[in-house]
Amino acid sequence: MGAMLRLRMISCGDTVAMLSGYVDEDLDPKVYDVIKKHLEGCDNCRAVFDSFTKTITIYRQLPEGEVLEEVHIRLTEYLKKEITSEEGNP
Ligand SMILES: [Zn+2]
Numbered sequence: 199m200g201a202m203l204r205l206r207m208i209s210c211g212d213t214v215a216m217l218s219g220y221v222d223e224d225l226d227p228k229v230y231d232v233i234k235k236h237l238e239g240c241d242n243c244r245a246v247f248d249s250f251t252k253t254i255t256i257y258r259q260l261p262e263g264e265v266l267e268e269v270h271i272r273l274t275e276y277l278k279k280e281i282t283s284e285e286g287n288p
Contacts, residue, residue, distance in 0.1 A: 208232050213243045217250050 213236050219225045220233050237244050 208236050210236075210240060210243050213237065213240070214246050217247055220247075221251055221254060 213233055216225060216229065216233055220230060223230065225233070237247055
């Protein structure tokens with residue numbers, strides 16, 4: 199009873215931390231169920247879960263080399279923006 203109660207009161211942080219296991223269905227069925235219920239009742243975690251699964255779906259569709267290139271492009275763009283915004287500041 200005590201353990202069940204604790205699992206039912208899983209926090210958003212715990213839910214997000216276990217999302218990758220949840221997506222892979224690599225969790226204890228009881229934990230999986232608790233996270234599923236939490237996602238059903240928590241808009242916050244559902245939003246995180248949605249973007250998480252979308253990202254994973256996209257990455258799994260791409261061959262490994264393209265994923266690396268995509269990450270590299272994003273990183274380069276991010277750094278460019280960082281540099282540009284710093285230069286733009288007075
Ligand atoms: Zn939550």
